[in-house]
Amino acid sequence: MDVFVQQLINGLTLGSIYGLIAIGYTMVFGIIGMVNFAHGDVFMLSAFVALIVFLVCTAWLGIGSIALALFIVMIVAMLVTALWGWTIERVAYRPLRGSFRLAPLISAIGMSIFLSNFVQVAQGARNKPIPPMVQDVIVLWTGPTGYTVALSYKQIIIMAVTAVLLTIFWYVVQKTSLGRAQRACEQDRKMAALLGIDVDRTISLTFVIGAALAAVAGTMYLLYYGVVSFADGFVPGVKAFTAAVLGGIGSLPGAVLGGLIIGLIETMWSAYFSIEYKDVAAFSILAIVLIFMPSGILGRPEVEKV
Amino acid sequence: MSGDAMTTRTGAGPAGSDLAAALKDGVRGALVMLGLCIPIILLRTDQSQANELILRPRVGLVLIFCALIFILRFTLSYYGVKWRTSRRLKAQGEALPTVTDARPTWKARLSAMALPAFLGLAVTYPLLTVLVNGGLDPSRYWIDLGILILTYVMLGWGLNIVVGLAGLLDLGYVAFYAVGAYSYALLATKFGLSFWICLPLAGILAAFWGVLLGFPVLRLRGDYLAIVTLAFGEIIRLVLINWVDVTGGAAGIYSIPRASFFGIPFTAGEDGFAARFGLEFSGMHRIVFFYYLILVLALITNFVTMRLKRLPVGRAWEALREDEIACRSLGINTVSTKLTAFAIGAMFGGFAGSFFAVRQGFISPESFNFLESAIILAIVVLGGMGSQIGVAIAAVVLVGMPELLRNLGFMRGFFGAGFDPNEFRLLLFGLGMVAMMVWRPRGLISHRDPSVVLKERKAISGSLVKEGHG
DSSP: OHHHHHHHHHHHHHHHHHHHHHHHHHHHHHHHOOOOTTHHHHHHHHHHHHHHHHHIIIIISOOOOHHHHHHHHHHHHHHHHHHHHHHHIIIIIGGGTTSOTHHHHHHHHHHHHHHHHHHHHHHOSSOEEOOOOOOOEEEEEEOTTSOEEEEEHHHHHHHHHHHHHHHHHHHHHHHSHHHHHHHHHHHOHHHHHHTTOOHHHHHHHHHHHHHHHHHHHHHHHHHHHSEEOTTTTHHHHHHHHHHHHHHOTTOHHHHHHHHHHHHHHHHHHHHHSOSTTHHHHHHHHHHHHHHHOTTTTTOOOOOOOO | OHHHHHHHHTTSOOOOSSHHHHHHHHHHHHHHHHHHHHHHHHEEEEEOTTSOEEEEEOHHHHHHHHHHHHHHHHHHHHHHHHHHHHHHHHHHHHHSOOEEEOOOOHHHHHHHHHHHHHHHHHHHHHHHHHHHHTSTGGGHHHHHHHHHHHHHHHHHHHHHIIIIISOOOOSOTHHHHHHHHHHHHHHHHHHOOOHHHHHHHHHHHHHHHHHHHHTTTTTOOHHHHHHHHHHHHHHHHHHHHHOHHHHOGGGOBOOOOOOOBTTBOOOSSTTSHHHHTTOOOOTHHHHHHHHHHHHHHHHHHHHHHHHHHHSHHHHHHHHHHHOHHHHHHTTOOHHHHHHHHHHHHHHHHHHHHHHHHHHHSOBOGGGGSHHHHHHHHHHHHHTOTTOHHHHHHHHIIIIIHHHHHTTGGGGHHHHOTTOOGGGGHHHHHHHHHHHHHHHOTTOSSOOBOOSSOSSSOEEEOGGGSOOOOO
16 A cells, blocks of 8 residues: 555656646647657757756856746746747648648658757767755655555656646637637638637647747756766657557646556556566556547547548 | 758749849848747757756857848849749749640650669669679678668658558558568568568568558548548557567567578578579678669569559549549449548558568667658658659659768868768758759659550649548
């Protein structure tokens, strides 16, 4: 029971990070129907940006307060990554809109290879650790066997930030004109254009929002694990995509729900079965969900038009 | 960096041809570049003596990039507008006539000559390298490169059956390559079977895996199919890493027995290849033999594919690619059609894998990662899906070109001693993939020869050919 509760906490933390990345996948798939393969690497890039900004804050500017530093790091990472997301869409996807269906996927794979190797060339191939911070934990209780169930401040920060950002984001999509335009483009791009919505701009903004949320995930990832390397984009990317599919691709609450489920499955699997095969578990879930439940938990079933 | 140059080239929208607008465009491009560079290039993280990260600013580098982008954007929008619009008009004009007469023009005659020329070059390639380099041993690098390219040509042709003919988007093709390689490695090291027995066995095993993995994904289409096959590919790799008892884990399998020349080993002894044929012993004999082995294997792949295309099953593949629902309503069994495509594609992947194992003498799961699948798929798509010669050209371009970067060591004098062109290989490869898609989304050879001809031959433009829905 103690182990279970502890893993539940860990799983929800991990799941929050996956959920944030998954939103980027699900929005892009919803609006232009492509798997943005490079999204995992955008996430990795944002973690690097966060790392560098954090070092600037602590080593150069001498900001002592961790909270302030984290806040600055997150804002800068979001801005820079959003610019990357915007540029990637402009360069690699926009010229291919209306082209044949495979082209954007191949282009996205190329972009993914480019981004991870770009970071490798620009920042070196080694793992980059940051000094540990926010180490304090709240001990919830100590079990009879001496196993302590603890909730760390890090985990609280991650879950709280995720919750706040998702609320803001939810508000944007549901209540603002941007969100309305986005949902309209999702339903029928041509009709939306006829009604005076700037489709290109809406798609660009979708990429910008997706990248900004990935940057939050990147900052949280760096905070949680304290280390990042150029190869860290692929596996979290695939897992977040799994989360998006599991929740029902195109559905935003689905992406978060899927992220939490994937996070829980991964930690539970590691705790009770074998840690070596945790990625196999994630990939298997991806395959199983796609094969038996392609519309996911909250997604709309796809109607085939002949 | 050329990559980021591209970033902004297609970045901003159409601009006026006057100077002010071009300047504005250039400045905007440079500002975007500056924003992209800001932490990630401007500040490099390095490990200090105390194992802490320190930052090293690189202002000069960022300024160079921004200046490059400015110049590029400026020139493009100052001179490039006219060219762009004219090209767009031309493209629109070309979009209409999609079926054309295929009367032998000079272009057609040239492409008819290209095939034998390509084949001739492939057959005489080792001889040519020996003549150029003056001896067998100095030409080792070039023959190795030829083997590498031909391996990818073969893999490309194998995947072409699945992706190009049947229209099933497979992102996990490397799994079958791995199955072939591990089949040979395990059969040879544990049971002592020879390469010539293992080669067909590896093919059969890979085909079996093709059916096994193909069966669950029959209902999936398009991107979903791609992602599931990717997941399968990764699962196989992860199992290879973690199932240490059988596969040796991440360390891989060492000392895989080498192939013999139909029973004659390549050794210096009495029974060796050199002694039997009255040659002076050289380690290169084996390399040249490998070259011709993979050439023959690749040609077999090509030959079988071309023949299959004319058989009912090949016709069914192409029909499936064009329209699955029509296919089903015409009574074609889509299940067996898809499974044969997976199985035959996988079989050739298995042959190539087993060749890879025997050539390397050492395999590890690292050789079968997702990047390999992406490279093979890129070869097929860049070649113009379904076109055999296109795939071969694409393999030469995508595998050969990055390899040439290794030889750019002389650039060190220009960029400073720390410059390692090898670092940029995959970076440029990724960029190249994006650029190729933007430039020619339908691949290098985008027209098709029709499979069935009524009275006269007509060429079909690629835009008429469906890419399949998986």
